[in-house]
């Protein structure tokens with residue numbers, strides 16, 4: 069941590085970038101979130117007026133290992149392009165700071181939504197849960213696991229649709245390999261993580277999804293404890309109360325997620341025929357790849373050229389070469405507007 073100055077203000081760092089009122093084509097508006105290495109500000113794109121959220125990471129506070137994790141998070145965010153995952157628009161890096169310009173989810177955390185509105189009816193929970201499953205299944209197909217799925221990381225946009233955020237704990241996984249980093253938040257962590265066992269990857273997200281389904285439909289956590297030891301015992305015992313109002317099909321679905329044996333709780337394919345998941349829908353949320361949104365949309369490229377004098381070839385170059393620069397950001401901001 070950079071030596072703190074005598075001033076007691078929030079920006080307790082020597083990093084000059086933290087005193088800015090904007091960066092690139094963006095003007096900061098207000099702080100939306102604050103962590104120990106990063107700050108997230110709501111910002112406005114000067115040219116299109118679009119609202120974005122900019123995650124500002126102070127590199128001077130990161131050691132080699134944490135810096136490596138940051139660049140891995142950015143690489144993974146660049147890979148992901150799904151309607152229910154927060155979109156990365158632009159990456160701006162200075163000597164001291166990384167600015168991740170991302171989609172702003174104006175509805176805030178699903179966690180806060182549940183605190184305010186209480187548990188969801190199964191019909192509403194199904195819609196939200198299908199969105200979450202579609203996004204997580206998309207990640208798993210790209211060999212990416214999130215590892216910190218929880219109600220606090222599930223954001224809502226202005227239509228109250230799900231936007232999965234915070235891939236800070238995410239990683240690639242090898243279907244034949246093993247990972248051993250204990251990640252995530254205890255109430256959502258799979259038993260094998262508490263037991264320090266190595267794991268493949270998707271199965272730890274599958275457990276967290278079971279906890280999320282329980283939280284959506286009951287407004288409570290299935291496993292709880294007043295300290296980590298009690299929490300661990302509760303999770304490893306794997307017993308949780310089923311409220312009377314929960315439907316049989318929902319109870320059966322919970323049982324498919326909250327299986328203590330990681331080898332039985334393998335991946336999300338079991339959802340294709342699940343009656344609760346597919347009630348009222350013709351297609352499973354994990355069936356096919358709904359995610360790749362159409363890119364190189366001619367109308368947007370034309371608009372960028374006529375209204376903003378951006379040559380089409382430079383837009384296509386940035387999009388095709390996965391360069392998250394100001395040109396790509398213009399395209400995304402107009403495309404998602």
Ligand SMILES: CC1(C)C(=O)N([C@H]2C=Cc3c(O)cccc32)c2nc(Nc3ccccc3)ncc21
Nearest residue numbers: 100101108121154170171172173176220221233
């Ligand atoms: C850039 C990105 C993805 C991000 O890192 N955060 C932070 C910041 C606060 C926070 C949180 O409270 C939970 C998860 C992620 C985050 C974002 N927060 C939002 N909206 C929001 C709006 C009102 C309250 C909370 C979040 N949109 C996009 C992001």
